[in-house]
Amino acid sequence: MTIWRPSLAGRTGPKFRQISDAIGESVADGRLTAGTRLPPQRDLAYALGVSLNTVSRAYADATDRGFVQGEVGRGTYVRAGGPLSAQAQPDGLTRPAEGPIDFSLNLPAPGRAAAALARTLKALSGSPALASFLDYQAAPDQPHHAAAAADWLGQVGLEARGEDIVITAGAQHGIMVALLATMRPGDVLLTEALTYAPIKAIAHHLGLKVYAVAGDDGMLDPDALDLACGRVAAKAVYCLPTLHTPTTATMDVDRRSAIAAIARKRGLTLIEDDVFGFLPPERPPPLAQFAPERTIYVTSVSKSLAPGLRVGYLRVPPERADAVRTAVRLSSWMPPPLMAEIASRWIEDGTADELTAFQREEAAARQSMARSLIPDRYLSGNAHGFHIWLTLPPQWRADMFQMAARDHGVQVVAGGAFAIDRSDGPNAIRLCLSHESSRARVHQGLAAIAELLRAPGPNDSMIL
């Protein structure tokens, strides 16, 4: 009998994952049938030229993903009844594999988080600290959670100590508590002219006045910021300096330091949203590094690890920390401790690095697909981002294009949704490429968009 031996040719990512992917594929295509015993770990390690540890990890991963099960002393066998994937989607975020193609949501690609969660929950179930996660927490944030967060922020070039960190239930909550801690009803918040769409609604609920600052490519212009501060008594600025939503532009170092200088001169608080900041392999340090005494830096694990893991990290200047912690207490008492523990463990044991690397790789692959299908003249977008920004040819208006795309089975968002002043909406659309379940579906959606771009425009023949 020949022993099963996977081919790793053409696979990317960590070796253990390549082997476990190969096990899953062989189970799916019937090369490995229920009850088949996998080769002894040492034999497979030798055959593939990898370490025994890599194969052990691959078998553990394949077990977590439901392809196989281990029996002590007997080896590892293909599960009867097929992989769990059909029932439980152990590979991660649940996304439809049919129906309309959704380019409207800026979420990470379905990946490996569920397998990691299974491993971590198993480890946690035996932890002496388990019960403590069910209780109100004595201190607002557990010191080791804050220390892990500070470490994580170091990766984007932000210096932080554990005591500078405030943990929230995601970045949305982070933005809300930053505003609650800084502003009072009637205060003025400045933003970029195009920005993360929910900001308008959040500001409205808090009774804030929002004014857009002129800029280019969606980014804040330092001179325009200074001018705006001369006209209105603004308290704070909310901005997205890295992989801006929706344009994906990134401010360079000079612009960051100019904005920090104006914030200092005008006494402004900067609220920096950096949820996509982990994506580019090289990037300027966060704005918070240029003005640490007045920036509330906001990020979360939603885009890098999993959006359902409701964990956000704020780096807060020491004199603002009390106000921000009070806002967390008033809005939620505390971030869910079990979630904060899972995120911390993932940062500490390298899982976060693996999941983040996967998101980067997937985003880059989907971006290059867009570049091969859509002419450059329409496209702007950092090649590392989750989304692209498409400037439409003159025959299309963004709202009509959005409707036409929907009729062709693709959901997109017209540029006006991101404009503070709706009458100012650019003739452009945002396409989020990471959320879809597979590259094949991304390809299909992009091909439909490319065809629409070539079309003569909306069909006006029915307008009487």
Ligand SMILES: Cc1ncc(COP(=O)(O)O)c(C=O)c1O
């Ligand atoms: C720019 C931006 N900021 C903040 C958020 C909120 O993220 P979270 O899921 O961590 O609350 C999102 C989510 O889409 C986002 O795109």
